[in-house]
Amino acid sequence: MRILLDGMGGDNAPLEIVKGAVWASKEIEDEIVILGDENLIKAELAKYEYDRSKISVKHTSEVILQEDSPVKAVRRKKDSSMVVGIEMIGRGEGDLLVSAGNTGALMAGSTIILGRIAGLERPALASVYPILGGKASLLVDAGANAECRPNNLLEFATMGSIYMETVLGRSNPKVGLVNIGAEEGKGNSLMKEAHQLLKATERLNFSGNVEARDIPAGACDVIVCDGFTGNIILKLTEGMAWSILKLIKKKFTEGAVAKMGAALLSGKLKEMKGAFDYSEYGGAPILGVKGPVVKMHGSSSANSVKNTIIKGIPYAKENVISIITEELEKISEMEVLSSSADE
Numbered sequence: 001m002r003i004l005l006d007g008m009g010g011d012n013a014p015l016e017i018v019k020g021a022v023w024a025s026k027e028i029e030d031e032i033v034i035l036g037d038e039n040l041i042k043a044e045l046a047k048y049e050y051d052r053s054k055i056s057v058k059h060t061s062e063v064i065l066q067e068d069s070p071v072k073a074v075r076r077k078k079d080s081s082m083v084v085g086i087e088m089i090g091r092g093e094g095d096l097l098v099s100a101g102n103t104g105a106l107m108a109g110s111t112i113i114l115g116r117i118a119g120l121e122r123p124a125l126a127s128v129y130p131i132l133g134g135k136a137s138l139l140v141d142a143g144a145n146a147e148c149r150p151n152n153l154l155e156f157a158t159m160g161s162i163y164m165e166t167v168l169g170r171s172n173p174k175v176g177l178v179n180i181g182a183e184e185g186k187g188n189s190l191m192k193e194a195h196q197l198l199k200a201t202e203r204l205n206f207s208g209n210v211e212a213r214d215i216p217a218g219a220c221d222v223i224v225c226d227g228f229t230g231n232i233i234l235k236l237t238e239g240m241a242w243s244i245l246k247l248i249k250k251k252f253t254e255g256a257v258a259k260m261g262a263a264l265l266s267g268k269l270k271e272m273k274g275a276f277d278y279s280e281y282g283g284a285p286i287l288g289v290k291g292p293v294v295k296m297h298g299s300s301s302a303n304s305v306k307n308t309i310i311k312g313i314p315y316a317k318e319n320v321i322s323i324i325t326e327e328l329e330k331i332s333e334m335e336v337l338s339s340s341a342d343e
Contacts, residue, residue: 001316003309004094007036008063008081009101011299017100018044020305025054027310033094035060035081060084066298070104074112082106086113089291096316098283098308100296107144107286107295114291117321119328122148123288124156125227125295126163127234128281131218138164138173139223142284143231150193153177153224157198157206158331159287160222162323167285167314176210176220178229184208190226198224203327282311287324292316 005021007014014036021032022045031054034041038059045055062080064073074083082101086109088094099106103125111123127142140160145152157175164173177195179187184195186209198206210219212233225233253259280303283296294312296304 001030006099007034019302023306024309074109127284141227145227148226153194173221178225179209283308
């Protein structure tokens with residue numbers, strides 16, 4: 001298997017990207033190709049001992065920046081590490097693309113160059129959502145689509161369920177629709193219509209609406225919402241988690257007794273920090289495009305890069321895109337039959 005890594009994407013490129021690639025190469029048998037400025041990347045690689053047969057560099061002369069307009073950047077910066085990587089996936093020259101670059105550009109480039117899965121209206125970002133004391137959930141959409149229609153949320157739920165089953169190994173995952181109340185009649189017209197669609201789809205294990213306060217407790221396996229809501233949920237959770245950890249650290253360093261308590265509980269505190277640490281969970285796959293593309297956080301550390309590479313491999317190996325395509329075709333057929341019956 002050949003993994004393509006955008007060496008110039010993100011705030012910490014190429015330093016953390018290269019380090020993460022080296023770490024990952026020591027845990028997998030697959031080949032990693034780092035795309036970007038050859039001189040910069042090779043200078044970073046020179047700092048490490050690694051199996052040179054497992055990591056190579058493909059030179060690209062341009063970089064898509066975070067402030068670039070997504071569509072314009074994809075069309076004008078043809079020799080950027082991101083665009084070259086997407087095109088290689090499209091030509092079958094790579095099996096998985098991982099990037100911490102401009103989210104809009106990665107989404108636009110993947111959609112324009114690779115194309116959408118047949119029958120799909122909008123691709124989505126699927127982000128692993130940590131659950132304290134339990135198995136992580138999957139949030140779809142995590143920020144790709146600020147405005148959605150009811151059928152888009154049905155697509156997100158379907159793709160999220162397949163990813164959870166196939167890649168994360170959760171059989172018959174429970175699907176919840178983010179809403180302002182748990183009752184079926186709650187929410188605006190979008191939520192009400194989406195609820196009825198999800199409820200009527202036999203393929204989904206739909207458990208109904210889920211309130212935001214219940215998400216951190218693991219109320220469902222697949223959290224479905226529009227990208228605007230999803231991105232706010234992720235960032236609020238991340239901010240709250242680190243604020244709580246800072247407060248705990250402060251309280252445990254106030255006086256000798258508190259420090260003794262911290263020493264006794266150091267193992268448990270590290271476990272708590274690890275549960276909140278997004279770098280342990282890897283990146284967010286772009287579900288719905290005709291190729292395995294995974295988006296990392298813009299400020300990804302080497303640990304995040306390593307975990308994204310390792311945990312992204314099953315996405316490519318388990319034929320997820322074909323399974324999603326088949327399920328969406330079934331949904332389309334059901335909609336056609338339903339429309340014919342109404343007529």
